[in-house]
Amino acid sequence: MAKKNSYAGKILRVDLSTGAITTQELGPEYTDLFLGGRGIASKILYDEVPPEVEPFDPANRLIFSPGALIGTGVPAASRTTVAARSPLTNMHGDGHSGASWGAELKRAGYDVLIFQGKAERPVYLYIDNDTVEIRDASHLRGQFTSAVHSWARTTFGADVCTVSIGPAGENLVRLAGVYHNGADKGVSARCGLGAVMGSKNLKAIVTRGTGDIGVADIAALKAAFKDYLDTIAVDPYVPPATKYGTCRFMGHRVKFGIHGAENWRYGAYHWETLDPEIFRSDYQVKAGACLACPVRCRRDYRVRTGPYAGVTAKLEWETIARSMTCGVTNPEAVIAWSNQCNHYGLDTEGTGDTIAFAMECFENGILTEKETEGLRLEFGNEAAWLELTRRIALRQGELANILAEGTKRAAAKIGRGSERFAMHVKGGEMTAGDPRGMPVRAVSYATSTRGSDHLRSNPYIEEIMRPEEALQWFGSEEAADIKHGVRGKGKMLKFSEDFVTIGDILGLCKFAYYRSATFPYLYRKGVHLATRFYNACTGRNLSEEEMLMAGERAFNVEKAYNTRCGATRADDVIPRRFFEEPLLGGGPSGGAVVDLEKFDAILDEYYEDRRWDPDTGLPTRAGLERLGLNAIADDLEARGKLPVSDCGKVE
């Protein structure tokens, strides 16, 4: 009798301090309002990790929450959320990955896996359906992510899936990621999650799951799948994804002049050697796919000749972008760097920004050659860049040890005015492209709940909307004006954040559902079809409004978490460089700065639309209760974290 519901129905909890392994039912208190993936992870984090628990305390949780639809045949239902209190931001932290480990966990019978406590010595968790054991991992100490996965395949069979940290995570490097299925399949990179895993002495998770994942309404699922294929067949956004992979985003950065090169100083930069066509023609060895995805936009590259000959790496766009942040434009060096980060277990985004910070310090004499231990940390110095990356992963040497703490802490430690070179938001290193010249993009880096994050916050909708659509949805035609628009942008930002969160809750890839060339295609995929898929798989009957609200709810849980950790409007800000220093290098955004008045106006409109107090940026009781988050409102009030003016007005 086939299962008629895609939920596995259980939470697996592992206490690494006591060795206790327990399961509990995944009840409606989680699925009704939070559905799965990032929704459930954020709620568990809120409930179980109060601000008294520091990120490296054993009581911090490391939560693995596959998207609600992972393991089904819903196209691009591939993503798993990993969450913990972040050692970088000291607030909510999460990361995602499209590798298949999360599906294996669900097939083993668990929708969520929670780690708490700390093992006395390095361990790995072994899961084979009902068998769950904490096992000794001393033989894996110091091993690369790739080596852990190979060992698991050899020992347990080629079908096993793994999660692992590399030496970086073991060394509690705050830039360490959590890798799924080895070095080249996917990584939950941001927020220092790898360091949290390392702090628990948890080296790896090995998983086999051979159970069914059910579906309530097969016919409805198939009809929605066909609809999805028809939608992407006419969307010009999709063919370049399939043909080039994510390195295609170079074109946009070039034409809008928003590179973030040399530690976020240059918007236009010499990019030609990193042309997507060069990656595709000269280095590509594999056009791959995440689980169940028809878009197939992941890429593996190999260098065949020269000093980096033989190096192979999965390489995605932001790694190329952050290479330019370090002044490096040699594609072979970029592939080598990605390889190094993947195997050592580092986040390329944060590591790139942190090294760029060090490079600008060196350029300005704030770091001497003695302090860099002989490394000439000039922008574009490939050898120094690669060597410093290796040292950071291993905390080798005093400078690397400082940089391993991330940009914010490194700047605080080094002092001497280096803070102005530290490019982070709330401790999370800068991402994506330069915000000067694009008013709402600037605000979005500030409002993301996990430090700077374009994936969760940047409203790409502004780049595809017609003025009349902007008027209808956000109250002003101006919202469709990328360079000059202010009115409507705050509402657009809220909508974008809620909308994209649906993807993280269901496990749907943003590139397959939350990016498009027209707003109707986008809405059709990201809300309409996402809702149909969820209902078809689970047998529930959510409306599109309820699905959007689920996104809004999860975002608010994260906001409440950050509020409880002490964040206010004062933290919703981006580095001063963007406000004060004109963008260098010429190009379409050359000479621009972020206009503080526009920034504040958009932020005001955003807070109002979010039903948060505009002065403090804090969530209000009315706003939280509207989303069913009454208990969270009570908790915040008890801690004095609701706005003083909040009288619980009902809207």
Add this chain to the structure above:
Amino acid sequence: MAKKKRIVYTNRPWEATGICSGCHLCELYCSLQHVGAFNPYRARIRVAELSTGVDVPVTCQQCQDPACQAACKFDAIVLNKKLQIVVVDETKCTSCGACVGACPYGIITLDPVTNKAIKCDLCGGESPACVDICPSHVLGALTDEEVSEHNRLRFAALLAASDELRRNTPSGEGPVLKRLEKRG
């Protein structure tokens, strides 16, 4: 009588997306078709991931003299006259696993839920689920003649591709320099 077919990996290695991408949609929809749920371990087609990162879909070769049938002592692997391939009779299968050990391709397995032997049955002669769903279009249900023609054309394309490569880079220096040159 219709000609015997088998599922073939019709990859086009000269095209970047003409190879198996490792999406596993074939496995997911094969299991959905046969057992009404998603479970690659119950699929009759399996994507093997080699340690080099290459993915290859593997399924029953529909052998002329099936080793699985020869190994079965319970007459549970029988000829389906319509499809001209052998299929498993689950009423007779005792889950002994002899067929699993005998198959030279490692493609007949025991279903982890029912414990019965499972192998590709071409979806009963309807349009195979794996062929339909593959986004790279690298699976086909081919007759022997079609397989032969596919192999011949593919071989020819590979020969032609290497010719073209030699023509476009007379100096042998490779495409990178050529492109950088063009951009000045």
Add this chain to the structure above:
Amino acid sequence: MSEQRRTVNLSVHLYPPLNGAAGQDRVQIALEAPATVGDVLDALVARYGAEMRRYLYDASGRVVPAWTAFVGDAPVQLNRDEALRTPVGDGDEIALILNLAGG
């Protein structure tokens, strides 16, 4: 005596997926003066056919709003009909790029 027709010669850089439809990244087109961005799109569809049309226009026949035309260094967002009336001059370098931001 008839007035000599002026030609507007343009170099057009086609970003993905248009380069797929045209078979190349850069094309030269010649239009009658006065010419506009809209005329450039029409000429591309006329030359490269259905695939080009499918990428540039949605089902209702309007330009897909995510296209940006660069006339020299100046971006012209094609999410409003009047943008198509932007003039282009002889010798202008045009680029057509999808607002393909994502990550």
